[in-house]
Amino acid sequence: SYVLTQPPSVSVAPGQTARITCGGNNIGSKSVHWYQQKPGQAPVLVVYDDSDRPSGIPERFSGSNSGNTATLTISRVEAGDEADYYCQVWDSSSDQVVFGGGTKLTVL
Amino acid sequence: EVQLVQSGAEVKKPGESLKISCKGSGYSFTSYWIGWVRQMPGKGLEWMGIIYPGDSDTRYSPSFQGQVTISADKSISTAYLQWSSLKASDTAMYYCARRTGSHPDIWGQGTMVTVSS
Numbered sequence: 001s002y003v004l005t006q007p008p009s010v011s012v013a014p015g016q017t018a019r020i021t022c023g024g025n026n027i028g029s030k031s032v033h034w035y036q037q038k039p040g041q042a043p044v045l046v047v048y049d050d051s052d053r054p055s056g057i058p059e060r061f062s063g064s065n066s067g068n069t070a071t072l073t074i075s076r077v078e079a080g081d082e083a084d085y086y087c088q089v090w091d092s093s094s095d096q097v098v099f100g101g102g103t104k105l106t107v108l
Numbered sequence: 109e110v111q112l113v114q115s116g117a118e119v120k121k122p123g124e125s126l127k128i129s130c131k132g133s134g135y136s137f138t139s140y141w142i143g144w145v146r147q148m149p150g151k152g153l154e155w156m157g158i159i160y161p162g163d164s165d166t167r168y169s170p171s172f173q174g175q176v177t178i179s180a181d182k183s184i185s186t187a188y189l190q191w192s193s194l195k196a197s198d199t200a201m202y203y204c205a206r207r208t209g210s211h212p213d214i215w216g217q218g219t220m221v222t223v224s225s
Contacts, residue, residue, distance in 0.1 A: 001170075033211040035153075042203055042215040043153065054213070086153055090210035096169055097143060097155040097212070 002091040004100035011106045018074040020103045022087030025068060030089045032070040034063060037102075038083045046085075047072060074105070082107045110134040112142075112204050112216035119222045120194050127190035128219045130204030137185035138162035141207040144178060144189045147218075148200045158207060159187055194223045 005023040012018040022032060032050050035043035045054050047063040050070065060075045074081055087100040115129040130142060143158040157168035161180040168178070180187040187204055202219050205212030 031210050037153075042218050043205075043212075044215070045211065045213050048211055048213070049209070084152075088211060094170075095167055097158075097207075097210075099153040099155060102152040 001094050001096070002089065002098050004087055004089065004098055006085075006087060006100040006103045008101070009104045009106065011108055012074075012077050013108045014077055014079060016077055018077050018081070018105055020072045020074075020085050020087075020105065022070040022072070022100050023068055024070075024089065027068055027070050027089065028066045030065075032063065032065045033088045034061075034072045035086045035088065036081075036083045037086065043086065077105075077107055079107050081105060110206075110214050112206060112214055114202075114204060114216040114219045117220040117222070119224070121225055122196055122223055123193050124223075125190070125192050126194055126221065127188050128202060128221065130187045130189075130216050132185045132187070132206065135206075138182050142180065142187040143205050143207055143212060144176075144187075145203040145205060145212075146172075146200045147203065153203075156189070156202075161185075161187065194221075196223050196225075199223050 034047040036046045037043040046057050046061045050065040051063045062073045064071050084102045086102045091098045113131050138161045141158045141160050144156040146154045156172040157178050159166045159178045159180050161182045177190045204216040206214040
């Protein structure tokens, strides 16, 4: 089955840029989606189809995808961005949704 | 407003059965797949399976095949996740989510299931 690899944690100071990676075999050929999950809350979609944002998601959130790595970029990080972030793809070979292991973003 | 509303928290004993629900509103319930996601305490998201309420076509993740049953009643816009015999290891938060294209876009608020003797 398809495997997505994320770093367990990323730390960034307020106002700086956070980059969270998601690795997978030829992931650039797939559509990648990103979710934010704050403690005690359900996940929220923040980027879909590699780089599109749902309505209501700040422009500070952006995504890219090429080769074997997809990246979620959060510009001008705020304290309220502290959360777990998960990448996700659809594995057509198994007809299943696949999630990465998640990355905890800490705002210093 | 498009939303999924899940049933409340459950506390059960090992060996008991359980069925939790997920009611959709604000959209055509029969036109979108509904999936279930497990999140064990302090852990990540795990995809369990999915159902298309329009015709009840159901697909399970290999890890959950035979462990749970996913069903839906389109007449009341509700999807279900059920266990016939719970184990302590089933203790987790369970989310339902509507799938759009290749991703879940709308999530329920979650149902906490605790299995303890």
